[in-house]
Amino acid sequence: MSAPHFAGFIRARPWLHRLVQPVANWYANAAAYRQLGLRADDLISEEDETVLKALKRLDEKTSYDRVYRMRRATQLSLQQKILPKAEWTKPEEDTPYLEPLIAEIIAEQKERAALDNLEIIKSH
Known part of the structure; x- marks a missing residue:
């Protein structure tokens, strides 16, 4: 989670977004996780x-879907196969479900640290 994120910087500049988008699409396809039915957030270690806390906050259906995708991908990997093209994860389905929770937990940790280090100054 310590890797820098340039997504906001790139999205704020449409010309840069148009320039980087084909490379991002190529990379996502080359990574081949979608061919196994996985989503990008499934690849987070x-x-x-912080990630473990975020996983505990997932609702039951999302958690079940994640486990199903991971087990299916593991089985396909062991068999050295990929899913039929109709079952690949589509780019519009590959939305973050874990990243927002991780960001929320990090914000809570920062707030807690700031409150723990709060100094109280008594006035006379």
Whole structure:
């Protein structure tokens, strides 16, 4: 989660977005996670405590869908197969579901740290 995110910077500049979009599409297709039925947030490592907290906050259906996608992708990987093209994750379906929760948790941690370091000054 320590990697810099330039998405907001790029989206704020339409000319840059148009320039970078074909490369982003190519990269997503080359990564081949969509061919296994995965979404981008499925690739986030679960070793970070913040990610584990975010996973606990997922609703039941989203959590079940994530586990199903991961198990199916593992099975396909072991068989050295990919899904039929009709079952690939479409770009419009590949929306973040875990990133917003991670950002929310990080904001809460920053707020908690700021409140823990709060100094009270007594007035006379």
